[in-house]
Amino acid sequence: xxxxxxxxxxxxxxxxxxxxxxxxxxxxxxxxxxxxxxxxxxxxxxxxxxxxxxxxxxxxxxxxxxxxxxxxxxxxxxxxxxxxxxxxxxxxxxxxxxxxxxxxxxxxxxxxxxxxxxxxxxxxxxxxxxxxxxxxxxxxxxxxxxxxxxxxxxxxxxxxxxxxxxxxxxxxxxxxxxxxxxxxxxxxxxxxxxxxxxxxxxxxxxxxxxxxxxxxxxxxxxxxxxxxxxxxxxxxxxxxxxxxxxxxxxxxxxxxxxxxxxxxxxxxxxxxxxxxxxxxxxxxxxxxxxxxxxxxxxxxxxxxxxxxxxxxxxxxxxxxxxxxxxxxxxxxxxxxxxxxxxxxxxxxxxxxxxxxxxxxxxxxxxxxxxxxxxxxxxxxxxxxxxxxxxxxxxxxxxxxxxxxxxxxxxxxxxxxxxxxxxxxxxxxxxxxxxxxxxxxxxxxxxxxxxxxxxxxx
Amino acid sequence: xxxxxxxxxxxxxxxxxxxxxxxxxxxxxxxxxxxxxxxxxxxxxxxxxxxxxxxxxxxxxxxxxxxxxxxxxxxxxxxxxxxxxxxxxxxxxxxxxxxxxxxxxxxxxxxxxxxxxxxxxxxxxxxxxxxxxxxxxxxxxxxxxxxxxxxxxxxxxxxxxxxxxxxxxxxxxxxxxxxxxxxxxxxxxxxxxxxxxxxxxxxxxxxxxxxxxxxxxxxxxxxxxxxxxxxxxxxxxxxxxxxxxxxxxxxxxxxxxxxxxxxxxxxxxxxxxxxxxxxxxxxxxxxxxxxxxxxxxxxxxxxxxxxxxxxxxxxxxxxxxxxxxxxxxxxxxxxxxxxxxxxxxxxxxxxxxxxxxxxxxxxxxxxxxxxxxxxxxxxxxxxxxxxxxxxxxxxxxxxxxxxxxxxxxxxxxxxxxxxxxxxxxxxxxxxxxxxxxxxxxxxxxxxxxxxxxxxxx
Numbered sequence: 080x081x082x083x084x085x086x087x088x089x090x091x092x093x094x095x096x097x098x099x100x101x102x103x104x105x106x107x108x109x110x111x112x113x114x115x116x117x118x119x120x121x122x123x124x125x126x127x128x129x130x131x132x133x134x135x136x137x138x139x140x141x142x143x144x145x146x147x148x149x150x151x152x153x154x155x156x157x158x159x160x161x162x163x164x165x166x167x168x169x170x171x172x173x174x175x176x177x178x179x180x181x182x183x184x185x186x187x188x189x190x191x192x193x194x195x196x197x198x199x200x201x202x203x204x205x206x207x208x209x210x211x212x213x214x215x216x217x218x219x220x221x222x223x224x225x226x227x228x229x230x231x232x233x234x235x236x237x238x239x240x241x242x243x244x245x246x247x248x249x250x251x252x253x254x255x256x257x258x259x260x261x262x263x264x265x266x267x268x269x270x271x272x273x274x275x276x277x278x279x280x281x282x283x284x285x286x287x288x289x290x291x292x293x294x295x296x297x298x299x300x301x302x303x304x305x306x307x308x309x310x311x312x313x314x315x316x317x318x319x320x321x322x323x324x325x326x327x328x329x330x331x332x333x334x335x336x337x338x339x340x341x342x343x344x345x346x347x348x349x350x351x352x353x354x355x356x357x358x359x360x361x362x363x364x365x366x367x368x369x370x371x372x373x374x375x376x377x378x379x380x381x382x383x384x385x386x387x388x389x390x391x392x393x394x395x396x397x398x399x400x401x402x403x404x405x406x407x408x409x410x411x412x413x414x415x416x417x418x419x420x421x422x423x424x425x426x427x428x429x430x431x432x433x434x435x436x437x438x439x440x441x442x443x444x445x446x447x448x449x450x451x452x453x454x455x456x457x458x459x460x461x462x463x464x465x466x467x468x469x470x471x472x473x474x475x476x477x478x479x480x481x482x483x484x485x486x487x488x489x490x491x492x493x494x495x496x497x498x499x500x501x502x503x504x505x506x507x508x509x510x511x512x513x514x515x516x517x518x519x520x521x522x523x524x525x526x527x528x529x530x531x532x533x534x535x536x
Numbered sequence: 537x538x539x540x541x542x543x544x545x546x547x548x549x550x551x552x553x554x555x556x557x558x559x560x561x562x563x564x565x566x567x568x569x570x571x572x573x574x575x576x577x578x579x580x581x582x583x584x585x586x587x588x589x590x591x592x593x594x595x596x597x598x599x600x601x602x603x604x605x606x607x608x609x610x611x612x613x614x615x616x617x618x619x620x621x622x623x624x625x626x627x628x629x630x631x632x633x634x635x636x637x638x639x640x641x642x643x644x645x646x647x648x649x650x651x652x653x654x655x656x657x658x659x660x661x662x663x664x665x666x667x668x669x670x671x672x673x674x675x676x677x678x679x680x681x682x683x684x685x686x687x688x689x690x691x692x693x694x695x696x697x698x699x700x701x702x703x704x705x706x707x708x709x710x711x712x713x714x715x716x717x718x719x720x721x722x723x724x725x726x727x728x729x730x731x732x733x734x735x736x737x738x739x740x741x742x743x744x745x746x747x748x749x750x751x752x753x754x755x756x757x758x759x760x761x762x763x764x765x766x767x768x769x770x771x772x773x774x775x776x777x778x779x780x781x782x783x784x785x786x787x788x789x790x791x792x793x794x795x796x797x798x799x800x801x802x803x804x805x806x807x808x809x810x811x812x813x814x815x816x817x818x819x820x821x822x823x824x825x826x827x828x829x830x831x832x833x834x835x836x837x838x839x840x841x842x843x844x845x846x847x848x849x850x851x852x853x854x855x856x857x858x859x860x861x862x863x864x865x866x867x868x869x870x871x872x873x874x875x876x877x878x879x880x881x882x883x884x885x886x887x888x889x890x891x892x893x894x895x896x897x898x899x900x901x902x903x904x905x906x907x908x909x910x911x912x913x914x915x916x917x918x919x920x921x922x923x924x925x926x927x928x929x930x931x932x933x934x935x936x937x938x939x940x941x942x943x944x945x946x947x948x949x950x951x952x953x954x955x956x957x958x959x960x961x962x963x964x965x966x967x968x969x970x971x972x973x974x975x976x977x978x979x980x981x982x983x984x985x986x987x988x989x990x991x992x993x
Contacts, residue, residue: 111852169854175750237852265756279755283853292817293632294968298736298938299722301868302823302838303809304816308863309776309841316773319766352760359761360749362893366759381759384766385856390843391864395568395694396740396900397626398866398939399842399967406765407848409855411758436819443853481755482855510856511751 081219082533088215089525096211096525097185097194097518099129103165103203104183104196110145110166111237119145119233122165126231133213134222135229142241145233149252156225156536160256160495162485163206163263164235167198168510175512185518190506192518201509204516205262205501206231208524215529224536228256232485235263238283238445239484246492254493258458258535261486262528264479264501266520267348270471272527274463275499276454277377277478278486280412282421282446286429287405288314290437295400305437307404308389314432315406318382323367325382327428333415337378345373348475358506377478381411382425407443411480418446447484452497458535462498465534469527500531538676539990545672546982553668553982554642554651554975556586560622560660561640561653567602567623568694576602576690579622583688590670591679592686599698602690606709613682613993614915617713617952619942620663620720621692624655625967632969642975647963649975658966661973662719662958663688665981672986681993685713689942692720695740695902696941703949711950715915715992719985720940721958723977724805727928729984731920732956733911734834737869738939739878739903743886744862745771747894752857762894764861765846771889772863775839780824782839784885790872794835802830805932815963834935838868839882864900868937875903904941909954915992919955922991926984957988 089096108122109115123139123146130137130150137150145166170180178184183196194204213223230253234241246253264275290307291300320326337345352372356362366375375381389404391397410421422444429439454460454476466474479499486497502524508514546553565579566572580596580603587594587607594607602623627637635641640653651661670680687710691698703710721732747764748757777783794802809829813819823832832838846861848854867878879901886896911917911933923931936956943954959981965971 111854112850169848169850169852171848171850172751236854281755281855283855285853290818293965293970294629295816296938296967297838297840297842297866298868298936299833299962299966300816301840301866301937302832302836303821303829304813304818305820305822306840308844309772309822312769312841312844313773315766316770356761356893359752359757360893361747361761363762363891364760365762365766365891372760375759376756379759381754383754383758383763383855383857384769384847385754385854385858386847386849387765387769387861388845388849390841391626391628392843392845392862393569393626393628395626396742396864396866397568397693397842397967398738398740398840400840401842404844405849407853409754409758409853411755434820434822436813436817479755480758481753505756508750509756510753510854513750 082529084219085215085529086526088219089211089529092215093522096207100194100204100207100521101183103207104198105181107181108166108233109169110234112169116145119166123148123233126165129210130229133210133217137229142245144241147233147245148229148231150229152223152227154223154226157257158226158228158255159535160228160230160253160259161209162230162232162259162261163209164202164232165206166233166236167201167203168236170197172512177513193515194518194521195513195515197514199514199516200503200507201514202235202263204521205503205524208502208521209260209262209528211525212528212532215525216532224532228253240445242485243488243492246488250493254495256495258456259489259495259497261483261497261499262501263483264499265503265505267475267477269504272466272470272474273477274459274474275479276452276476278450278483279380279480280416280418280447280449281482281484282410282412282418283443284408284422284425284441285405285443286408286439286441287403288433288437288439289403291400291402294402297398297400300400304400305434306400307437308401310433310437311389311404311406314429315384317432323365325380327424329424330380330421333417334380335414337374348373355505373478376480378413380413380416382408384408411482413449416449418448422446447482448487450487450490452486456496459498461534462500462531465530466500466527469523469530500527502527539986541676542672542986543983545676546668546986549672550979553664557651557661557664557978558640560664561655562638564638565623565690566626567691569626573602576623580605580690583622586667587686590667590674594686599702601698604690604702605686605688607686609680609684611680611683614714615683615685615712616992617685617687617710617716618666619687619689619716619718620666621659621689622663623690623693624658624660625693627654629969634970650972651975651978652970652972654971656971656973657960657964658971659692659720661978662960662981665959665978666717666719666985668982669985669989672982673989681989685710697902699942700945700949703945707950711952713952715913716946716952716954718940718943718954718956719958721936721956722960722962724932724934726961729923729927729931730934731916731923731931732936733909733933734935735907735940735943736837736937737873737875737904737906738941739867739869739875740900741865741879741882741898742862742900743865743896743898744860745890745894745896746860748857748859751859754855754857757857761857762891763857764894765858767890767894768846768861768863771886772841774889780822782837784881786881787837787878790874791837792871794831805830812962830935833937835870837870837873839865841865868939870906873906875905879903904939905944907944907947909943913953916955918991919957919988922987923957923984926980926987957984959984
């Protein structure tokens with residue numbers, strides 16, 4: 080009956096848990112923008128204090144970027160490591176938010192109560208489900224359920240540049256756990272919890288095409304001088320063929336087909352493609368023709384332009400023929416696609432699209448391969464059954480279109496397997512204005528972790 | 537000998553003339569940006585005072601946008617109208633300027649002294665060549681050479697929205713002149729003055745493509761959801777074929793071929809295409825294959841993207857799949873191309889490029905047809921001979937890639953022919969950072985107008 084006591088404690092403590100989440104969300108820890116560096120440090124310190132209140136020996140650990148939050152606590156049973164990230168995405172365009180993104184509040188919506196604000200889901204709301212489960216456990220039992228390591232990052236939304244060096248420099252400290260638990264993924268649907276066992280990798284590229292060596296008057300030079308916006312548009316347009324396939328040579332070489340077994344399991348999930356697209360105002364699947372919706376978002380690689388700019392973009396009009404045009408492009412990788420090889424092939428492809436008198440420079444790049452978890456460890460089935468107790472439908476093993484490279488690094492650097500459990504919904508608008516987290520995700524998320532800890536410890 | 541006295545007076549007064557030009561250039565009269573509305577009014581008032589000092593009865597005349605400056609003075613001989621514009625282009629990107637664009641100064645350069653700053657050429661420097669010629673004439677003769685009307689606009693760089701209504705409301709006041717003189721064009725080369733007799737027209741369009749109804753996470757939606765940056769890039773890339781021709785159906789229907797006579801004259805000008813492109817760091821003519829360089833910039837229509845933006849464009853990276861992407865597109869028109877028909881065909885073409893679940897909105901649009909001056913009026917030959925006296929080479933009748941719709945309006949609304957004489961050089965970087973005007977352009981420009989006034993009055 081001790082699990083019931085923990086669950087009851089969670090129910091009773093929900094208002095205070097919400098207050099703690101809101102306090103964390105009020106810190107604008109945008110990792111990609113140097114203007115928020117002090118706020119990232121503030122969020123890290125807040126988490127150290129929160130962990131200390133659970134009896135965990137915690138501290139911030141400096142990196143060349145934002146600090147890591149690391150905590151350890153002794154105990155019996157398996158050694159579990161928990162990972163989450165305290166940084167958040169930028170909030171622009173700010174005018175599309177219906178409230179200050181860093182002044183979170185619970186709102187009533189037709190689909191139930193939600194916590195609205197940047198980080199409500201990704202990843203502050205999610206990581207707090209685990210910390211709150213630990214808090215309830217400790218309050219009922221006087222101690223956490225087992226030996227644990229807490230590892231909270233502040234650079235996940237900006238490509239985790241410090242993560243690999245940090246793990247490599249602290250191998251002894253982090254390679255002992257039996258299993259890593261990661262809370263940064265979603266439910267399959269509102270009633271169906273999920274353990275994500277397939278994650279896409281990522282390559283990010285920023286490029287600037289230069290034509291003339293200065294901005295020109297389009298009247299004097301228009302028609303004879305190369306326009307870098309045209310050159311860039313043409314090159315970006317050429318990245319996909321009219322079947323939605325990426326045209327970069329060799330792009331699909333290391334992309335596996337689904338096993339019949341997984342295809343059958345996914346088909347059985349009853350994914351409603353029309354509803355998924357309709358939820359964001361669309362109706363035509365834009366990806367590779369002949370692929371199912373779940374394949375497009377879980378098991379097929381993609382190429383997306385995430386930003387483009389060039390020339391005059393202010394109010395009014397300026398008939399400039401600009402010197403430069405730029406774009407940010409990201410790839411989601413699957414199977415054995417190698418980030419470096421994809422980056423090289425992309426750059427060669429773009430260069431092949433340029434006229435002889437235009438040039439291109441690539442600045443930002445970083446990448447991580449896809450990862451696929453092995454579900455042979457009996458812990459996966461135990462956790463699946465525990466989750467199934469909490470939710471209306473049994474839990475499923477699913478894929479995820481997003482990239483959470485940490486699971487790959489835990490495996491390759493530390494030799495530790497990861498289990499990804501999260502409670503986000505498809506419409507949580509993470510990375511977008513008006514991000515939210517269903518109050519049910521938060522509440523049942525905390526309860527779910529209590530059940531999983533009970534099953535594993 | 538009275539012309540010589542005027543020319544000597546111009547030479548002696550050059551330092552003071554430069555001070556007056558710098559005073560006008562210090563006023564940041566950027567017409568397209570509402571933040572500079574008061575500065576536009578200030579520039580207009582400055583010109584009223586300058587005209588009054590010439591004995592001209594001058595005043596500002598209010599419009600829904602920026603004021604017109606209108607001046608009249610009586611006299612014998614022909615009635616000449618002078619047109620220039622006191623507004624300037626925006627100055628971004630500011631970091632590429634080597635000085636404050638609104639703190640002009642004379643600089644020594646390898647190619648001689650230049651006046652550096654926004655408006656040095658376009659059009660403050662140019663319009664002041666005429667006013668300074670008038671000033672010298674008045675100081676020598678005690679009066680201006682003939683009956684004159686001055687008409688200085690403050691919205692030329694933002695599409696002249698008030699111009700046509702203003703002319704139509706004041707037909708009686710402005711339709712009397714025998715000839716309009718417009719100073720907003722260039723030399724053929726540093727030693728060869730020009731009267732521009734062929735001007736391209738213009739259509740401006742701003743469009744926003746919408747895909748999903750909110751910004752999305754490219755991990756969750758990438759591969760299935762339409763990305764408006766892709767859609768926009770593809771549509772813009774489709775505007776030109778691989779021969780550099782514009783693909784919009786019917787685009788070339790009203791585009792005439794050059795007469796054999798004009799083609800021969802232009803071939804005789806010895807236009808150095810490699811040097812023209814090399815001057816801005818390019819080498820490959822980007823326009824229609826099979827056309828000469830002068831055709832590309834003077835007598836062929838163009839389509840240029842002047843600005844593009846969408847998604848995340850700040851520092852770092854955001855893997856957003858944006859809801860919207862936008863562009864500013866302008867066309868240079870020739871012959872009988874109709875601005876409204878081109879705008880309609882462009883919009884239909886863009887719509888035809890969109891997937892069924894994406895939409896496009898067009899906001900800004902305005903346009904003006906091309907204009908071709910008749911050189912039958914003997915005043916043209918008189919002016920050509922007068923200009924030829926001032927410069928090393930004889931003056932030429934040339935085309936101009938830019939759009940100066942005022943000449944077309946003077947003809948169609950007022951019935952007045954225009955003569956376009958200006959002293960800009962190709963490398964003056966108008967509309968770009970570090971705009972300049974050669975001191976020689978300014979000095980010999982003033983002297984040129986004195987000679988033209990002497991020939992016409």
